[in-house]
Amino acid sequence: MDWEAFFTVHKDLPREGPGSEEDVAWALELAALPEGAMICDAGAGAGGDVAALARVGRVLAVDLQAGFVAQMQARFADLPHVTVRKDDMGRIADFPEAPFDMIWCAGALYFLGLKPGLDVMRGALKPGGVLAFSEPCYFTETPGAEARAFWEDYPTRDRAGIAAAVAAAGFEILGTRDVSDVGWEAYYRPMEARIEALRPGADARLAEMLDLCEQEARDWRAVKSETGYHLVVARRLS
Numbered sequence: 001m002d003w004e005a006f007f008t009v010h011k012d013l014p015r016e017g018p019g020s021e022e023d024v025a026w027a028l029e030l031a032a033l034p035e036g037a038m039i040c041d042a043g044a045g046a047g048g049d050v051a052a053l054a055r056v057g058r059v060l061a062v063d064l065q066a067g068f069v070a071q072m073q074a075r076f077a078d079l080p081h082v083t084v085r086k087d088d089m090g091r092i093a094d095f096p097e098a099p100f101d102m103i104w105c106a107g108a109l110y111f112l113g114l115k116p117g118l119d120v121m122r123g124a125l126k127p128g129g130v131l132a133f134s135e136p137c138y139f140t141e142t143p144g145a146e147a148r149a150f151w152e153d154y155p156t157r158d159r160a161g162i163a164a165a166v167a168a169a170g171f172e173i174l175g176t177r178d179v180s181d182v183g184w185e186a187y188y189r190p191m192e193a194r195i196e197a198l199r200p201g202a203d204a205r206l207a208e209m210l211d212l213c214e215q216e217a218r219d220w221r222a223v224k225s226e227t228g229y230h231l232v233v234a235r236r237l238s
């Protein structure tokens, strides 16, 4: 990955994956967190969901990419109950703030893999704590080649497959739904506006990244009836 070109496209975008404030509100209602709850936004990217989470509790936002962490630090400098740190969510159970009342992990758990990711997150939650995550999902039993290619080699499941993995990992599912087209466009539209602005004068390296990012949005629009993100809110049992 050409990170320099990637960050030229992605710098200061409102979010780094599909989703909406409405998704966060829906998950928080299901979670019914205690007052003063401690929430971790794991793989927070540019922090697109942090402000909505911070309405109900203290938030630790972590990401592996220094560029996103710097962006979040500037973005949330005025929110004293938001802490931003460059850290690896794979070691979330060892964070000094753990265990958490809630972990929000939008479009990021799959970097760990669904099953290992669920185990890692479970270990960082209080008993009865809530995990909310969005996961690549096939909406049909027979996804076509383009839908399968969209997630490259990731072992994408259907909704029932995700639910089975969540239950097997020791969670009770509180609610599920698919991330809406509005949520996907909230990611892609600002990115496409940035691409358009960067096109004139882009050198070969940047032009390649612009093509890649533009193609991803086109690919999603072509396969969106067959695949997307499935959002799950689940409570840790015992």
Ligand SMILES: C[S@@+](CC[C@H](N)C(=O)[O-])C[C@H]1O[C@@H](n2cnc3c(N)ncnc32)[C@H](O)[C@@H]1O
Pocket (backbone or CB within 6 Å): 015, 016, 017, 018, 019, 042, 043, 044, 045, 046, 047, 048, 049, 062, 063, 064, 065, 068, 087, 088, 089, 090, 105, 106, 107, 108, 111
């Ligand atoms: C698709 S983006 C989603 C970002 C954000 N949650 C959103 O919805 O806008 C996934 C993010 O996970 C981060 N990430 C991947 N693996 C990680 C890890 N092990 N620890 C922390 N962050 C990680 C990436 O750097 C990236 O910012």
